[in-house]
Amino acid sequence: MFRLLKYLIILLLVVILLATGLFLFTLESEPQIDTSSATQVNQAESVKALMHQLQDSLKHRTNKQNITISEDQLNSLVGFAQRAHNQFQGEAVIKPQSSKVFVSYQLPNNPIGQFINLEASLLPASGVAVEYIKIGPFFIPGDIALSSLVTLANWYTSSDIASQFIEHIDNVAMTDKNIVLSVLPLQQFLKNLNEIKQGTGDEKDEVLRLKTAYYLKEISDLSISKRYTSQSLAKYIGPVFSLAKSRSTSGMSASIENKAAIMALAIYVGHHRFANLVGDVQPYSPQVVSPNSKAVLKSRADLNQHFIFSAAIKIFSEQGISLAIGEFKELMDRSQDGSGYSFVDLAADFSGIKFAEAATNPESAMYVQDILAGNLDEKAFFPNITGLPEGLKKAEFERRFIRVDSQEYKQMIAKINARIDALQIHNQPI
Structure with a gap:
């Protein structure tokens, strides 16, 4: 038995060495x-x-x-x-x-x-x-x-x-x-x-699903969701993060609660198909819960979608992928039948990504809860968009910015990032 085990170990080492050698070549x-x-x-x-x-x-x-x-x-x-x-x-x-x-x-x-x-x-x-x-x-x-x-x-x-x-x-x-x-x-x-897709989850996925289902039910029961006039996303984020704060006991716990809260927000005020990333979370299935009116940022429904979509995508991807998705979508919109390249939309994308990043980082998750819990002001998490160009068709975009990665383009991106970095949720005291 010992000899057989020795031969098996030798064979395994030979296979590993051969695979490593082939890779190096x-x-x-x-x-x-x-x-x-x-x-x-x-x-x-x-x-x-x-x-x-x-x-x-x-x-x-x-x-x-x-x-x-x-x-x-x-x-x-x-x-x-x-x-x-x-x-x-x-x-x-x-x-x-x-x-x-x-x-x-x-x-x-x-x-x-x-x-x-x-x-x-x-x-x-x-x-x-x-x-x-x-x-x-x-x-x-x-x-x-x-x-x-x-x-x-x-x-x-x-x-x-x-x-x-x-x-x-x-x-x-x-x-x-x-x-x-x-x-x-x-x-x-x-x-x-x-x-x-539904059968490949692990224990951590099931925890996220159950927590997301809890937050989704709580959001759907908010009085704000019953109103027939557009409401700021901040009016959803404030009470949801109050709830997340009350359920958190540590930075790691806060990170998980915030992740579930963001996913529930994305499903409720973004699009119900974000549930496909988490699992069966609808509280009154097969009915899909949704607000009576669209959530907005800066009084615009499209900015809410850019922000919350990007936050949800960031949770399930690398930041680079999330950034590239937002930029690529704007480049597609430069066509004649598109809405045009919008640095305002890009600011919403970037801020959503950084929002999710801060909220789900165990080192900053509780600080983000402290800022957002009960806070109904967009200024806590969404930047000033004054003066950012939008509606640029391809010819106008190339005239002003040449292409992505030009000096002019990089300067505009730097301006957007500076505004986001100045937000309260990204300035945790050391």
Whole structure:
């Protein structure tokens, strides 16, 4: 028995050493691509057409559909990813014979190699046909790479959802600069996906769900929610954070209570679908609770949504992702049928993110409760928006700010951040 155990340990060490060696051999000293995220996201408005297609696919989920994705759209999304996580760079190239994706990921400084370079090639075909995946100097045949990724995803979700996804791609066609996906009816796939999502939570997720359900019921019972005129978000935040304060016993406890309170606010005065991130929290299910009138910030319903949406997204993502989402949405709005780029909206996005960050940090959570509990004044958590440009179509945006990351653009972002940083909830005494 001892000898068998010794051989197993040796075998395990050999496998670990081989895996480590293979990984080290994939590292390279230079990235295979050098792209500018500012240039890529300059075509962000093109993604609106793709979003409309995806919305239509959900509406008509019982029908077979074609979804067209352009090279500009893909690279705009790649640029968004790069702005969310700046160690990442990528580029997509679509040709009639094949489509390729190039990715470089920068690791921390080390003497072996700083970059992982990846290249993948997709072929036009019935179903999904991967020609190859190349990691560093190593080529992996497409069928092996695809089956490995599908198996890994199925294992991670304890399901066959990845296999189902691949099976729902009926055909992949390519022209110059465009990919057309023929997708089989999605209704059953979406149902299965939702069931998997609800079944992958852990104990911490269940605690958050129960606390969010508690706060959501308490918010829905507030007298302010019964009024038929628009009410400031501050009039919801004040009593909700009073409740959170009364239920907190430490910084860690306050962090959890604040997280649940923010999610309940996002579901109630933002959009009920935020409940999908938490679970079954509706107090009178299947009825969805909502206020009789929209919550507002600076007398604007759209600013409330920007603020509370960003706060909720921050709770479930890195700050970089939340910031990139807000910026990318504004870039899409520069199209002729959009509302235009708004630094006011961006200020609401940024302030929502920093609000959630302060409220859920154990070191500042109780301080935020002290400031917000019973406070019905927006000035405690929302910045002054006077003088911030909005409604900028693409030509006007480029005339005044050139592009994102220009000096003019950075100065405007710095002005917004300075106003947010001056808010009371971000100035905890040392």
